[in-house]
Amino acid sequence: MDEIAPLIERELGARPHRGGPGLGFRGGQWSFGGEGRLELIEPDGAPGGFLHRFLAGHGPGIHHVTFKVPDIHAARDRAVALGFDVIGFSDESVAWKECFLHPKQAGGIVVQMAEVDPDSDDDNWVPFEAFTTGTPVRVVTLRGLRLVSRDEARTRRLFVELLGATSSAIHAAGAPLPGHTLRWEGSPLELHVILDPKAEMEGPVALEFDSFGAEFPSELPSLLGATLLQLES
Numbered sequence: 001m002d003e004i005a006p007l008i009e010r011e012l013g014a015r016p017h018r019g020g021p022g023l024g025f026r027g028g029q030w031s032f033g034g035e036g037r038l039e040l041i042e043p044d045g046a047p048g049g050f051l052h053r054f055l056a057g058h059g060p061g062i063h064h065v066t067f068k069v070p071d072i073h074a075a076r077d078r079a080v081a082l083g084f085d086v087i088g089f090s091d092e093s094v095a096w097k098e099c100f101l102h103p104k105q106a107g108g109i110v111v112q113m114a115e116v117d118p119d120s121d122d123d124n125w126v127p128f129e130a131f132t133t134g135t136p137v138r139v140v141t142l143r144g145l146r147l148v149s150r151d152e153a154r155t156r157r158l159f160v161e162l163l164g165a166t167s168s169a170i171h172a173a174g175a176p177l178p179g180h181t182l183r184w185e186g187s188p189l190e191l192h193v194i195l196d197p198k199a200e201m202e203g204p205v206a207l208e209f210d211s212f213g214a215e216f217p218s219e220l221p222s223l224l225g226a227t228l229l230q231l232e233s
Contacts (some may be wrong), residue, residue, distance in 0.1 A: 001028060001040050004224065005131040007217045012209075013139030016039070018128035020125035024049025032128075036142035036188045038207070039066070047189060060225030062204035065145060065191075066099075067163050072097040072115035076163075079113075082162055091115075095123035106158055107149045108203020109125055113163075138213055141210040144190035148199050155180070165191070 008014040008030055017037060019028030027041035041063070043051045054063060069075040076086050076099050084106075089099040094117055101111040149155045159165045165182035177195040192208065206227040216228045 001026075002131070004040055004220070007220050007223070009130055009132045009136060010134075011217045011220075012137040014197065016058055016128050016130050018125045025051045027125075032142035032209075033139045034141035034143070034188045034210070036144065038137070038142060041130045044103070058225070060223065061224050062109065062207070062224075064105045064112050065204075066112040068070050068116055069113050070115065072099060075099070075115075077191045079162055082157055084158070084162070093120075095120035101158070103203065105154075105193070107151070107155060108146060108201065109147065110165075111143055111158070128150050138212055138214065140179065140212050143208040143210055144192065145204055146194065146206040146208055146229065148194050148196055148202055149179075150195075150197050150199050150202055152195050157196070159191065161194075184220050 005014075006030070009016075012032065014030035014032050017029040020026065021044065022041070024043065025041045026044045027039055029037045029039045031037050041051060041056065042048060051063075053148050054061075072089075072091055076089060079086050079099075079101065084101050087102055087122040091097040096117075096223045097115040099113055101113075103109050156167070159182050160167055163184075165184055166180055167180045169180060173203050179192060182193060190208075196207075204226070206229045207224070208229050208231050211230040211232050221228055
């Protein structure tokens, strides 16, 4: 975070939201223009935790995408009914209840579902100070995440039937194959899913931003382990 936070704050106008410790990691969330949030997590504690293993196997990269749900028990039950294996179920905290879908079933990315009580004080994540001072160079809008999927039926079952997205066909700029834009009412973020039955790898391939007519900081893609794309409005 010490390397990435100054870049996204100064060059892209990201604003600190909340952060704190987790099990085997510490993290922070930053809000961009349009109020989309990016969460950075880094290993903490003894070696061997999930994030240590992820970094050892993959290097830096996009690890998970989070969906807030009104009832974590109902979300878990619906996921199971649709044929997904739910892992890491936890409902001990009043402020944050969660469970996960494994990337092998979710097209190459960890899917986190979370029931959040913003009024609860049972939460160890708090607002934090910016890593930089002064006025940012620009304020950039985070649009969402681009994924590659081999299986359109599974994609629809996950994101539409389970997670309630509305889907529209697209041909994303820079993408050689057609796919779908997935949107959620009230959410500033979208998922763009490129459908490629012959893809060697599934999963996240890029973070997408509105076009802002300048270059991303040159070191940022390698630090994030992700391609950064600007989309035309």
